[in-house]
Amino acid sequence: MEVKGLGSSEIREPRQQRSIEKKKRIIDVGFRLMCEKGYHNTNTAEIAKEAGVSTGIVYNYFTDKKDIFIAAVQSYNDNLIAPMYDRISKMDKRIDLAELIKELIGVFIQSHYISKEAHEEMLAMSHSDQDVAKLFLDFEINTGNNIVGLMKQNGIITENPSEKVYIAIGLIENLCHEIVYHKHQSMDYEIMTDEIVKIVVGMLAN
Amino acid sequence: MEVKGLGSSEIREPRQQRSIEKKKRIIDVGFRLMCEKGYHNTNTAEIAKEAGVSTGIVYNYFTDKKDIFIAAVQSYNDNLIAPMYDRISKMDKRIDLAELIKELIGVFIQSHYISKEAHEEMLAMSHSDQDVAKLFLDFEINTGNNIVGLMKQNGIITENPSEKVYIAIGLIENLCHEIVYHKHQSMDYEIMTDEIVKIVVGMLAN
Amino acid sequence: MEVKGLGSSEIREPRQQRSIEKKKRIIDVGFRLMCEKGYHNTNTAEIAKEAGVSTGIVYNYFTDKKDIFIAAVQSYNDNLIAPMYDRISKMDKRIDLAELIKELIGVFIQSHYISKEAHEEMLAMSHSDQDVAKLFLDFEINTGNNIVGLMKQNGIITENPSEKVYIAIGLIENLCHEIVYHKHQSMDYEIMTDEIVKIVVGMLAN
Amino acid sequence: MEVKGLGSSEIREPRQQRSIEKKKRIIDVGFRLMCEKGYHNTNTAEIAKEAGVSTGIVYNYFTDKKDIFIAAVQSYNDNLIAPMYDRISKMDKRIDLAELIKELIGVFIQSHYISKEAHEEMLAMSHSDQDVAKLFLDFEINTGNNIVGLMKQNGIITENPSEKVYIAIGLIENLCHEIVYHKHQSMDYEIMTDEIVKIVVGMLAN
């Protein structure tokens, strides 16, 4: 409808160290606030203020508020999930499966201290936003495929690996969430962990 | 959390049939819209309009927008989840466990066609709202306890029933969500279902 | 991209007297301010304030700021231009052509005390906005056609009436603007008027 | 109207060739963009970018955005209108008046391919800005005086030359605008041109 300048609202990828740090700060603060208070209860002015920048500069680095959220979740993925795979892939391969799963759970828990909330925000946002829905799905598929790949590399052969990995990830995520936030006071996490390890080992044995 | 006013804006519990239906309509429409588009993308004017009432009257029945959401989720629980337990409790007790689980999954799927989105919205909202967080937790605990109770009534005895039921519910919810929304194109749901039935049966056998 | 409610942002056509007056006040104030200071230097808060309404209510009656502008120009057309045709069509038909043109100029001047600025704002806005461009063009074509029609009714027959009317309107508009704003101090308006009457009469004689 | 700062932010008149070209580029780009999209839809970052300079340097040459606009219009006047007078003054004086007017129209059209939009932007801006209003008026008066002067030099003597030239310019401008943008599909430009030539010749004959 309106004739708008195309040059003005261009998003710059910062090249200089100062700018890169600034962008990173915006992402980190945005991620934290959105996890703490939810996407809709976090406003751009607040993000800017806590990141120590002006409201305007935010829009040099991001097209809009949603873009901060997406960048934050991706950054989370890059900085926490990806290294997680590294650690998994470096685990001693002679270890037995139960130990492997346990270590895996330990690793998941570490990266879950923040992720579950981001995860839940994404789920909620994907109801109303296709970009987030896509991001979320890609993220999930990717995680699954990576795990399946790692399993093959580690000589763990099983029928229907995709389905089983999907089930296992779901199990472990639920467990981690419960352990991290321990909302159900009466639950015994050691029992739950053992049970889940048993399930996963049993499932992968077929 | 909120101190309700005692003055003129007190919330009335409708006594007359017409009013009761009106309140119910608001809840139903609110629930549907919030599931479809998310809490924050649903506005009260829209709810009122689709429910066929004035915007003002909404605030005779509910203190605020959040209250509609909470009522809607509770109503969902009462109208869909609770009957689910009924149906579960009426299932033929001589049936073998695997069949029982399968039926259970079928029942869950039916009520999941709407619930998962409400569930996700609740999760997201619980980040920023303690009332919702409490509601959500109560809801979960309740479901777990009910299932444990039903199991006892059906003579299913197992160690650590709470933990196992929690795990089983998580498994089944994930499965239902996947089947209902089938976002992962490559997954074979029959395989997943069989696998999960096997897991739950195995787990409860101990 | 976002799922937005369709019910919420509906524009209501006010039915009650109070509302109709309110809408009219917004249009009038908006028109005046935009003429005085230009479209871009007039903000919606100011319009609302001067119209004695809240900023929010403006958006019950208008989709956006541009809509106020368009409504204002249309209202101007309805309230000033249209009655002008009335007066023209009621002019004594036995009058000679020169007198007719003179009266016409008089009538034009009366309605030009505001219109020229609106006209110029429209011209400027039509550079960047297609809706305004369309409105403006329709407005012009309409004026021309009406005048041609009135001429026929009054028995004024000439070759190429469209072109001549277009030329005549341009002449008269320029004259009116000059007379109303008399920016060129040295101009003698009586001479200009006589000259233009002579031109139009001469042109229509062929 | 504006009090220019005497401190560090003084506007420099560029002396070096490189700088002069840079300033010229800013003016040219600014003029083009403002004509295309309107003053308010053109931002300084865009002008700078298209001119191949930094946003900061713009403010070494111009006090503010409006200053670019004014410089651009003045430059337009100097570079297009002024040469137009040259060409007019070099036209063969033995030519008859009708031919002269026709050529004049041709020359006007050439410079109108851009100017009309600038003209309209100026008109609109003069509502809110006295500097522009003044510039615009001076520009008009100047054009009129120049034409009157040229007429005298060419031996064209008439009563009330100022008024007639003003009328003639208005006529020709309208015609040019119509021919250049030909928005009224049904108009026959040849007829319009002939009619206007006839009018001007007739008017100047007295």
Next chain:
DNA sequence: GATGAATGAGTCTTCATTCAT
């Protein structure tokens, strides 16, 4: 002179909530 990152006031628009009728 030159850069372009940074500022932050300003603007349009939305919407939960209230209140006169």
Next chain:
DNA sequence: AATGAATGAAGACTCATTCAT
């Protein structure tokens, strides 16, 4: 009880202008 017009605070985003480098 019911209406729906009205409120006004809040928020995302823009952009002319400045300034450290």
